[in-house]
Amino acid sequence: MMPSAQDGAFWESNWQEGVAPGDExxxxxxxxxxxxxxADGVIPKGKALVPGCGRGYDVGALSDLSREVIGLDISETGANVARDYLKGLDLPGKWSIETADFFTYDRPSSFDFIFDYTFLCAIQPDMRAAWAKQMHSLLKDNGLLMVAIFPICDKEGGPPFALSLEGVRRV
Structure with missing residues (x-):
């Protein structure tokens, strides 16, 4: 089986080997x-989640006084890199980086906004239904899920695994 987002050892190894800014x-x-x-005020206020947050760039972009932002990463090394990056910024608002497996992540309250970019494409295609179920369980009934679909292509293997707009809609 190819590595995927739920393979913590794979991602930990990648971070320890030095995932570099500007790589894939x-x-x-x-x-x-x-x-x-x-900037346009489209993103809901309240609690926000960024699964597979990597270095934390998107956590920082979401951080303001009207939002509590949680970045989630399965790799402790990756989470530490994100924490260090975000501590270097003078961010308004409340943010945190947690080390956890998205598929077993359990929060006492749901999120108003979840942003997925390069997380869905990192998981095995046969895990996409579980991804959708977990997203549904974490998102408030009137919450917003934003998925930036990448890569849109026709290729074998991964990660990243190929995605299509229609395939994401089906999930």
Whole structure:
């Protein structure tokens, strides 16, 4: 079986080997569409979750006084890298980085907003139904799930595993 988001040892090894800014998984900045929607006031206030948060760029982009943002990563090394990055910013609002497996993550209260970019594509395609079920359980009834679909292509293997707009809609 190929490695995926639920394979903590794979991701821990990647982080220990030095996931570098600018590589396939690290854009060196927050996701541009997220930054635009935050600036436009489209993103809900309240509790926000960024699963597979990597270096924490998107956690930082979401952080303001009206939001409590949680970044989630399965790798302790990755989570520490995100914490260090975010501590270096003078961010308003409350943020935290937690080390946990998304598929078993249990919060006492649901999220108003969940942002997924490069998380869905990191999991095995046969785990996508479990991803949808967990997203549903974590999101408030009137909450917003934003999925930036990447990579849209036709390829074998991964991660990242190929995605399509229609495939994400089906999930």
């Amino acid at each position: 998984w690290d854009t060196s900045k927050p996701t541009p569409v997220l930054v635009k929607y935050v």
